[in-house]
Structures are given as C-alpha cells and as structure tokens.
Amino acid sequence: MLAHLNFSSIFAAPNLQHLVWGLQYTALLTLTSWLLAAALGTAMATLRTMGNPFVERLVAGYVAYHQNVPMLAQLFLWYFGFPTLLPDSAQTWINAHGGEFIFASLALGLCMAAYYSEDIRSGLRAVPHGQHEAARSLGLSYAKSMRYVILPQSFRIAMPPFINHTVVLFKNTSLAMAIGVAELTYTVRDIENQTFKTFEIYLIGTVVYLAISLSLMGAGAAITRRTRIAAK
Amino acid sequence: MLDILIHNSHFLLLGQYPDGPIGGLALTLILSLTGLAFAFPLGVLLALCRVSPYKALSVPSAVLIYIVRGVPLVMLVFWSYFLVPGLIGHLVSAFTTLVVTLVIYQAAYLCEIVRAGIESTPKGQTESARSLGLGYGATMRHVILPQALYNMLPSILSQCVSTVKDTSIGYVISVQELTFSAQQINASLLTQPFQVFSILALTYFAVCYALTRCAHVIERRIARRRASGKMPDVRSVINDSVFQS
Numbered sequence: 001m002l003a004h005l006n007f008s009s010i011f012a013a014p015n016l017q018h019l020v021w022g023l024q025y026t027a028l029l030t031l032t033s034w035l036l037a038a039a040l041g042t043a044m045a046t047l048r049t050m051g052n053p054f055v056e057r058l059v060a061g062y063v064a065y066h067q068n069v070p071m072l073a074q075l076f077l078w079y080f081g082f083p084t085l086l087p088d089s090a091q092t093w094i095n096a097h098g099g100e101f102i103f104a105s106l107a108l109g110l111c112m113a114a115y116y117s118e119d120i121r122s123g124l125r126a127v128p129h130g131q132h133e134a135a136r137s138l139g140l141s142y143a144k145s146m147r148y149v150i151l152p153q154s155f156r157i158a159m160p161p162f163i164n165h166t167v168v169l170f171k172n173t174s175l176a177m178a179i180g181v182a183e184l185t186y187t188v189r190d191i192e193n194q195t196f197k198t199f200e201i202y203l204i205g206t207v208v209y210l211a212i213s214l215s216l217m218g219a220g221a222a223i224t225r226r227t228r229i230a231a232k
Numbered sequence: 233m234l235d236i237l238i239h240n241s242h243f244l245l246l247g248q249y250p251d252g253p254i255g256g257l258a259l260t261l262i263l264s265l266t267g268l269a270f271a272f273p274l275g276v277l278l279a280l281c282r283v284s285p286y287k288a289l290s291v292p293s294a295v296l297i298y299i300v301r302g303v304p305l306v307m308l309v310f311w312s313y314f315l316v317p318g319l320i321g322h323l324v325s326a327f328t329t330l331v332v333t334l335v336i337y338q339a340a341y342l343c344e345i346v347r348a349g350i351e352s353t354p355k356g357q358t359e360s361a362r363s364l365g366l367g368y369g370a371t372m373r374h375v376i377l378p379q380a381l382y383n384m385l386p387s388i389l390s391q392c393v394s395t396v397k398d399t400s401i402g403y404v405i406s407v408q409e410l411t412f413s414a415q416q417i418n419a420s421l422l423t424q425p426f427q428v429f430s431i432l433a434l435t436y437f438a439v440c441y442a443l444t445r446c447a448h449v450i451e452r453r454i455a456r457r458r459a460s461g462k463m464p465d466v467r468s469v470i471n472d473s474v475f476q477s
Binding site for chain 2: 064065067068069070071072073074076077080081082084085167171172173174175177178185188189192198199202205206209210213214217
C-alpha cells in the first residue's frame, strides 16, 4: 500500500507553506496557553495554601468547573459567547486582531491552569510541614520560604503529572480548529480538501503530532530523572 | 437564559426523538456508556498484555498506547471517519465511527491506569499466590487484578468523566450529541450565544461533577479501609504513566 502513496502534491510549494504555518500556529498556541496556565496554576496553588476558606472555595470552584466541562464547550463559550458581553468597540477590536487565536489561548490556558494548580497542590502537600517551619525559623519570610524552600521541592514532586498535562495541553490545541484557528489540524483538513490525498496528509499530520508529543514525554522524563531528589 | 432552556429542553435532552434520531444529552450518555462498556475490558486486556513477560504481547500494546496517547483525539476521529470507510469498502455511520474511536482512545488511558494498579500491588501478593501453586493466569485473575482494580477505582471513575467530556468531539463529525445540539440551537437563535453555551457548559458540569464526587467518596472510603488495616498496604505511586485528558 505504501508504494501507492503520492506526497508530491502535498510537498508542492503552497501546500507545504500552509503546513508550516499551521505548525507555527500550533506551536504559538501551545506556548501562549502554556505560559498562562503555568503562571495562573502556580498562583492558584500557592493561594490555596494560605488557608483562607473563601479563597480556598473560590479556587476549588474554579478547578471543578474547568475539569468537568469539555474543552470544546469552554472554547465555544469563550469564542462565541463571551464577546457578546463586551461593548461594540471592544468586539470590533478583537475581531480585527485575530479573536479566534486570543480566545483559544485564553480558553486553553484557563482550563489547563486548573489541572496545573492541582498538580502543584499535590506537590505542595507532599512537602513535609517541618520544611516550612524550618524555613520560617531561619528567618525567611512567607514569600521567601515559598520561593526558596517549598516551591522548588514541590515542583520536583509535581513534575510527572505536570508533564502529562503539558502533553494534554499540546494535544488540545487541535480543538482550536473548531473555532477557526488555522493550526495544524485545521491546515491538514484544508489541504485534504484541496488535494484529496486523504491518507498522505493525515499520515503527515499524525506523525508530526506524535513526534512532538513523544519528544515532550521524553524531555519530561529526562527532567524528572535529572531533578529527582535522592531518596533519604 | 431560563426561557432558552424551557423552549429547547426537549431538543437538548433528546434531540429530535421521537420524530427523528435520538440526540442531545441522551446521545451523549449513550455514547459514553457504550464507549466505556467496550473500553473497560479492552483496557484491562491491554494492561495484561503490557505487563506480560512475552515480548510479542507487551511490545505491540506499548506501541499502540504510545501512538494513541501521542495523537489528538480529533486526529484519531478524522482517521476513522475519512479512512476506515475506504479501507473496509462501505460507509460507516458517524455514531459508530465515534464509538470505535472513543473505545480505542479510552482503552489506552484505562490500560495505563490498570497497569499502574497492577504494578503498585505489593510483590509479596504475586509471590505468595505463586507459592500456593496458582499459575500466572490464576494469580492475575484471582489475586492481582481484584486488588489493582479496587485500588484504582477513583482513577477509573475520573477516566469515565473524561469519556463523557470526550464525546463532545462528536461535534466535528456531526454526531447529534449535546455540543452539536447546542450549536444548532445557537444557529437558530443567533443572538444569545453566551446563554446557549453557558447552558451547554452547565449541563456537562452537572453530569461530570456528580461522577467526580462519586470518585472522591470512593477514594476516601478506600483510604479509610486501608487505614483500618483491612487492606494490604499499597506503596504510593507517582503516576508518571496515568494520563488524564
């Protein structure tokens, strides 16, 4: 069967260019939503440790919502629903500046922040309480003991699930095609419509996704190995 | 928002049924249940292959699992939707396509959960079973699997939540499930997307949150049983292989 494959029309100039652009969008979307998710996730996990019951409940509600609603529904709510709440001028501005990409980043980032905050929280809980007390009695402030003592340890413990969810985030960027972001999956479908080389183009798309996912998993495993705290 | 819900509740719950095909939330639940009914045994089977001492079983299942975990569900759905009919020579309904894809996808994740369960069962359990004269198969069937599945019940339940959420992918191949129904309602109303999609999100939330709570209750019950000494201790697993989506 492989002998009948014909990649020439896919690798012709305009299609190849499309594919590269699609890949760039996927990479950019992964990056922007990852930054948002990692920052917000860390912030929420830290806030939760401060023991304020109101904050605690707020974050728990945030996490529950984002973990129990499908990514696609969240994307639709952000992209189709949210702009109607804004004034007309803001809507026009967003439409003129690539709204679909902005909302895809937002939806993905906010959703994955919930998963990241849970990963980090379980990491924080795994650090013995004595570490905190020791840091405080050495004269470090709350912020400093977090920054230098607690967080570095919990990041290590939280690393494996964190990597898993990063792969999930990367894979979920493909859903942005449903709101018209021209990322890799969208491009693959587009080229398929133009060339009818269904098998070939899906093969390429799948191999690209697989290669990046496996690299992420491999890099994650390497980081985990290298930063592992030696057993006591 | 309430009037949208009242006017479209039948469509959201059942689709065009009884005048047409069943859809909406009912179809989402049918998809999830059918998917899980097949994915669970397949997942256990894959896990048994994955931990088996025979390379001929463990290598192919590992390859399959890495491929399924490394590719977005949307891509897998497109593979089944566009390519399978060509390969087998006749058309397959979108519903069947989605169910088959979901089964393979969820089975890969369930397999990793079951595998983590098997691997975290204390070695002494296998050793005592074997020294009592049980064969490999009987050890798995009567000693290891019952413990592994019990201990992994919370993870298995949260995988059920993922299945319910993943059925929303049916939207991209026009399966009339909940997300697709909401999109149709939105297309006919045009002016209230925020309300329509809020209803969509809240409906999913109600179903999935109930399942999540069940998982928490069971998790606590297992922890309590273990603390009271009725269960053999299981060493803690840092699941670098249990994925969630």
